[in-house]
Amino acid sequence: MDALSETLRVVNLVGAIFINARFTAPWCYQSPRAESVAKLLEPGAERVIIFHMVAEGECFVELGNEEPVRLIAGDVVIFPEGDAHLMSSQPGLSPSSGARLEQVLARRPRQLSYGGGGATTRLVCGYLACDTRLARLLLAGLPKLVRVNVRGSNAGTWLEASVRYALTEARSPRPGGEGVLAKLAEVLFIEVLRLYMNEVDEGRTGWLAGVSDRIVGAALHCLHKDPSYSWTLEELARAANTSRSVLAERFQNLVGDSPMQYLTHWRMLLAASLLRRSNVPLARIAEQVGYQTDTAFSRAFRREFGMPPVAWRRNQSSLAVARS
Numbered sequence: 001m002d003a004l005s006e007t008l009r010v011v012n013l014v015g016a017i018f019i020n021a022r023f024t025a026p027w028c029y030q031s032p033r034a035e036s037v038a039k040l041l042e043p044g045a046e047r048v049i050i051f052h053m054v055a056e057g058e059c060f061v062e063l064g065n066e067e068p069v070r071l072i073a074g075d076v077v078i079f080p081e082g083d084a085h086l087m088s089s090q091p092g093l094s095p096s097s098g099a100r101l102e103q104v105l106a107r108r109p110r111q112l113s114y115g116g117g118g119a120t121t122r123l124v125c126g127y128l129a130c131d132t133r134l135a136r137l138l139l140a141g142l143p144k145l146v147r148v149n150v151r152g153s154n155a156g157t158w159l160e161a162s163v164r165y166a167l168t169e170a171r172s173p174r175p176g177g178e179g180v181l182a183k184l185a186e187v188l189f190i191e192v193l194r195l196y197m198n199e200v201d202e203g204r205t206g207w208l209a210g211v212s213d214r215i216v217g218a219a220l221h222c223l224h225k226d227p228s229y230s231w232t233l234e235e236l237a238r239a240a241n242t243s244r245s246v247l248a249e250r251f252q253n254l255v256g257d258s259p260m261q262y263l264t265h266w267r268m269l270l271a272a273s274l275l276r277r278s279n280v281p282l283a284r285i286a287e288q289v290g291y292q293t294d295t296a297f298s299r300a301f302r303r304e305f306g307m308p309p310v311a312w313r314r315n316q317s318s319l320a321v322a323r324s
Helices: 003-010 034-041 132-139 154-170 177-198 207-212 214-225 233-239 244-255 259-277 282-288 294-305 309-323
Strands: 014-024 028-031 047-056 058-062 069-072 075-078 085-088 110-115 120-130 146-149
Touching: 003 132, 003 177, 003 207, 003 214, 003 259, 014 154, 014 177, 034 047, 034 120, 047 058, 047 132, 047 154, 047 177, 058 120, 069 075, 069 146, 075 177, 120 132, 120 177, 132 207, 132 259, 146 177, 154 177, 177 207, 207 214, 207 244, 214 233, 214 244, 214 259, 233 244, 233 259, 244 259, 259 282, 259 294, 259 309, 282 294, 282 309, 294 309
Parallel strands: 014 110
Antiparallel strands: 014 120, 028 085, 047 075, 047 120, 058 069, 058 085, 075 146
């Protein structure tokens, strides 16, 4: 299994599509900072990532003082840092004052329809909730606004058709519509990451850039394939068909950690996943993530998460009960 697939399998992603909008020009919609709406979207989530898909027509997105970006049908934009932004039919418009966000989110997906009666734009808005460490891993090095067009991919046509179908089903009396939309939000987000990875840009850094890199990607594949193994820099360099110095420098420049530091972080994410999803004893989890004693494992876990694994597991169980 490749590093991206393995990471997405382990981490705790929760998604939803919460707005299905039809706007007619002129129109302008203000989206607040993600952290300010996280409690409304997904109570208990450490981090919320907002995304929009243009299902029909075109529009502009304005982010702070940066130049407006024109979006066309099939474009999906995500905001890795959760910045507030404007979506509009043309730059320079003032956002409309509509219902309070609590009212908008009272029913999901909320149907929005307003504007001046001109050209139509349809937007589908969603979010992914995850923990802060996952966000730091997946989104490090990304620009404040990531845009890809899914219509150029094989999965894009299926995704758009599936989203349209699921939005229709969500309004029907048949059960399960919102659950389908939640899974589609996750799939759409993953497809955006995959498409972004394939875009050529020599100046990129971050975990996704590392996965795409021939040398660093080979090392990451080894670490993810067998995280319990006592890897050395020499063994990783041999697997990546390069020297230790080249691997160490390239890994640090792209990922931001040394290979051994990264291995520790990855082991802790694996351990957190096992603690959250199972009742596996601590000693067995320690062994599965490469520690010979649960004492050494507990010490490493506490450095990463700020509390012992037993307390962290108890805390996660309490959060799960609160969300249900």
